[in-house]
């Protein structure tokens with residue numbers, strides 16, 4: 001089968017992914033084999049391909065927002081041909097302290113799709129049967145793919161930040177995840193304040209119902225109840241903290257940050273403000289979000305790339321060259 005393969009991480013401008021032929025995977029017991037219809041491109045893929053996340057295997061096929069159709073390993077619950085989604089959390093041990101307490105996102109021995117096992121930048125992929133999610137018919141392949149990480153993680157960020165209906169919420173950065181998150185916030189009647197670089201991202205935010213839109217250095221005109229940061233930048237985290245009311249929460253939606261600069265505790269954190277990270281996701285987050293997405297008619301903004309253009313798709317994510325999400329169609 002054709003796949004995009006990573007063997008030595010380097011800057012995406014050097015095109016580290018090699019497009020070539022690899023053996024088609026086979027489903028082992030407890031797994032399904034999928035024909036990949038679409039695979040979303042996530043900033044985490046960029047961190048893997050560029051090496052900010054250390055390599056876990058000699059070679060890996062990236063991609064963890066897979067929409068595919070079951071070809072092997074069908075069961076009564078997942079019949080042949082079922083269209084399912086696969087996300088970043090590809091498996092957990094089910095036995096560690098965290099798994100036993102419903103915190104499988106923090107599992108000590110997790111499997112990560114497209115990182116510790118091969119992912120969906122390929123014609124076929126396999127996945128654990130208990131970590132695939134049947135997709136509503138209303139969501140077509142192209143538009144379902146970005147929901148599977150950008151969407152679910154954005155939804156989890158709202159939970160981590162403790163967002164309640166009608167609150168004032170800041171989104172710092174406006175890429176694939178934020179443009180889906182704003183739809184949920186609008187459905188919850190929240191006022192949304194967006195700080196982001198790039199005029200086209202600001203226009204998109206305004207068109208999706210943001211109450212206020214500013215550049216990445218601009219401070220929202222009101223104090224926020226919650227803020228979610230999407231950019232892999234510690235400066236943005238500090239800017240978000242500086243926008244909170246007392247008792248407010250910043251949720252950092254980034255698997256990698258450059259660093260967090262020194263900041264003034266007395267002014268920025270005192271007053272029971274909280275700084276929290278968002279780590280992975282649970283299957284419960286995935287199911288709840290996909291249900292919400294179907295209910296509110298959530299529609300991702302997408303740009304499709306053929307598999308041959310996987311490097312270009314990642315470069316587009318890195319340079320914020322596209323609005324919304326990039327999706328690879330094998």
Ligand SMILES: [Zn+2]
Pocket residue numbers: 042043044045064088149150
């Ligand atoms: Zn992701």
Ligand SMILES: [Zn+2]
Pocket residue numbers: 092093094095096097098099100104106107108109
């Ligand atoms: Zn565990």
